[in-house]
Amino acid sequence: MIRPWKVVSILLLIGAIILDPSLSVGKGEELPAGTLTGGASAPAQMLGIAHAVHLRPTLEYGREIQKFSSLVGKRPALVMYFLDWQGNPNAHGLDRYFDPYLVNTISNTLPLSERPAIMLTWQPLHGRQATGCAQDYNAGIPLPDILNGRCDNYIRGFARALKARPERFLLRFAHEMNISDSPWWVGHIGADPSLYVAVWRHVHRIFSEEGVPNVEWVWSPNYASNPPDPWNDLHRYYPGDAYVDWIGLSGYNWYNARQPVVWKSFRDLYDAVLQDLACSYAKPQIIAEIGSVEGDGVNLAKAAWIRDAYQQAPAYPFLRAVQWFNDYAYTDPNNADFRITTGTAQDGDVRPLEPWTGAYREAIANPIYTTTLPSLDQVTPPSTYCGGPPFRLSPNVALMAPIDLTSIQLIGINYTSTVQISISLPDSFSATPSPDRMDPPWGISIIQVKTQNAVQGTYTLTVHVSGEGVSLNLPVQVRVINQVYRMWLPAVWR
Helix, strand or coil: CCCCCEEEEEEEECCEEEECCCCCCCCCCCCCCCCCCCCCCCCCCCCCEEEEEEECCCCCHHHHHHHHHHHHCCCCCEEEEEECCCCCCCCCHHHHCCCCHHHHHHHHHCCHHHCCEEEEEECCECCCHHHCCCCCCCCECCHHHHHCCCCHHHHHHHHHHHHCCCCCEEEEECCCCCECCCCCCHHHHCCCHHHHHHHHHHHHHHHHHHCCCCEEEEECCECCCECCCHHHCHHHHCCCHHHCCEEEEEEEECECCCCCCECCCHHHHHHHHHHHHHHHCCCCEEEEEEEECCCCCCCCCHHHHHHHHHHHHHHCCCEEEEEEEECEHHHCCCCCECCCECCCCCCCCCCECCCHHHHHHHHHCCCCEECCCCCHHHHCCCCCCCCCCCEEEECCEEEECCCEEEEEEEEEECCCCCEEEEEECCCCEEEEEECCEECCCEEEEEEEEEECCCCCEEEEEEEEEEECCEEEEEEEEEEECCCCEEEEEEECCC
């Protein structure tokens, strides 16, 4: 695949072309080697992890959220429900494109301080001519039709309807695109993931044209591509950093509800993929759907599974929300039962399902699970993270002229206390970090390094990072040469 054109800085020195080591090539923008270490010993999540839940919509949705919160002892920061593309042909104005009934029941029931953010799992199904598609669709809307604009009027109306609302929406469009269960899986029509990427960007562009400030985009594959072929790898469906705000995942412990019968723990499901995604994309992560069925109730117990999952989740530094799927699979009582409470279609009443409700209540009692979803700016990491030390320099080598100026980044991820930054310098050098302190869990300080009549040779600058439990000395090697020629050349990676 041909990657987009990028402009890179190239240093020309004594006939040799040297690629600036601050640049990186790959799925994300910063890809140092290493393996993220999970487990209970990992640093605490200073931003917290939002308590989130999928509750099946009811006529009294606000009351259902209240009752659920009371049963589990903590209100959700984020609530998710599913909707398709048919809209409401009998409504008027923008309500034709987005039915506000459920969000209105929330705002009419819950005080402003207790209202959750809303994740809309927006499935391209059942488009209607009456609400903006070029024809009626009885099931999935073919991706080529979306790309060719056959539902643009609906998409634009939907965007305007969300823009007119006061809520914060996380839009989970065409989720689990990497599994054959999904109607929009490209394998059904013999296409490849580039079609999905083009469709995502097309829909995103319409929202951008409408200027919808209260929508954040959640790209949400399944934790395991099916089929597990290289062409169907989840990374091939990634629309690009400019089109994605959050990365979501879904994965369940189906046990005997599906073949093969395997009991899968939280780490079995999520460990490898959460590490891989953190190493590939500087994006906050959400587990958008998670659940477990019951095993034998003793050696394989759903209650123990719940406790373990919420104990393991804080080991992943980009993970910002865990959203329990409180329903039967496909809303079918004869299918897998992931519930931790009951639910009803009418009055919003929910009741406990012990021991699962109690296990869930105990698990989310940990104060790391919060009732507020931080802003997108707060939760977006400054860089990718592939494990290793929490602080690194990019670059850690530099070429400079005797009188020159260059910049070095100190990148910190997954640290737990405020740190101060200072620099030890040889003669003829000066350096200023901005800022000179960084708060957890991550940050970037830009260090401006200047030379003033420095003699040619090799020098070592030392960046000192200090704080509670932190004392690091990070070297930067600087080679001063007679003259450095800087050129800007277009480059393309294939």
